Amino acid sequence: MFKFLPLLLLLVGAGAGIAAGHFMAPRAGHDDAEAENAHPKEDNEAHETTEFVKLNNQFVVPIVQSDRVASLVVMSLSLETRAGSRERVFEREPKLRDMFLRVLFDHANMGGFDGAFTRPGKLDVLRQSLADVARKELGDDVSGVLITEIARQDN
DSSP states (O other): OTTSHHHHHHHHHHHHHHHHHHHHSOOTTOHHHHHHHHSOHHHHHHHHTEEEEEOSSOEEEEEEETTEEEEEEEEEEEEEEETTOHHHHHHTHHHHHHHHHHHHHHHHHTTTTSSSTTSTTTTHHHHHHHHHHHHHHHGGGEEEEEEEEEEEEEO
16 A cells, blocks of 8 residues: 555646646736736836936945944945936936935934835835935935945944
8 A cells, every 4th residue: 555655746746737737827818918917007107207217326334333444334225216317417416416415314313214115015205205305406306215235234
């Protein structure tokens, strides 16, 4: 009896795999229509009216503890802007970088980069503060700030 147990388990496993593949396979002819209906035209229009502008250089933020630099946070930022605003962003980039660094330094001094700083919700306050200062400089052309890369290096 036990001689046939591995063969029986193999057959049951193979049958279950075939059945799962049959039921999980996409239905023919539905993928294009479903994909078009899954993303309404308003959503596509919103994407056509915005663009993402990656700021040229990374931001380096020192984390100071006991009057010494304990770690560094390095991050890259992009702005979500109204389409056609790219040139204006780059014209104002020195001012934007200064404003962003002030926000980042304040965030660091309040302990915003301590511990598990990438937990959900922890960076939302920082994103909102960055977006607020970007809107101060560029007006309604900015709809958001994206943190595209972030790393902390402890000394």
